Structure formats: C-alpha cells, structure tokens
Amino acid sequence: MDYSKLELRKKTFLDFNPSDEALDEIIGGHEQSDIDLFLSCLDEHNRFISYDSFIDFADKELARAIEQEFAEEIASFYNE
Numbered sequence: 001m002d003y004s005k006l007e008l009r010k011k012t013f014l015d016f017n018p019s020d021e022a023l024d025e026i027i028g029g030h031e032q033s034d035i036d037l038f039l040s041c042l043d044e045h046n047r048f049i050s051y052d053s054f055i056d057f058a059d060k061e062l063a064r065a066i067e068q069e070f071a072e073e074i075a076s077f078y079n080e
Contacts, residue, residue, distance in 0.1 A: 003065040012039070012047060013054035022057040026050050048073045 013026065014035065023030035027038040027050070038050070048070050055063045067074065 001061075003061045006065055006069070008051065008066060008069045009044075009047070012042065013050050014039075016054070016058065016062065018054065018057060022054060025057075026053045048077070052077070 013022075018026070020030040023034065027034050038046075051066045051070060052074065055066055058066065
C-alpha cells in the first residue's frame, strides 16, 4: 500500500478494515448500527479523533501516515 497517497481526510478509519476490538474501542460497538451512527455524526473533528484512536490499532506505516496527515490537529489537541 502506498501510504503517501492515502487521502486520509477524504476517508475514515473504517476504510482500513478495523477489527471488532478497534470498533468497540473507538465508536463503542461493532454492529452496523454503531457504524451508521458514527458516520451520521462524522465531521472533521470526529474524523481526527477517530484516526487518533485508531493509531493504536494500525500498523506502524499507517500510524505514521496518520500522524503526518494530522500533525497540526494532534499538536493542537494535546497542547490545549
């Protein structure tokens, strides 16, 4: 996978086939209704927060790509 061209801001962590464990942790469930609720409330802030939580479940290259794409948000979020 080419991690430099993921266009993460146009996707969600759901595009990376998270495990049920990741879904339970990030959105509070792994049923389709949980996913539908998450998507219905999706905005840029929720997209960042969910990716930030997904870093713990992603492989190292994907985690690095997420950290690079959302570096500004991460710095802002953790420095508040």
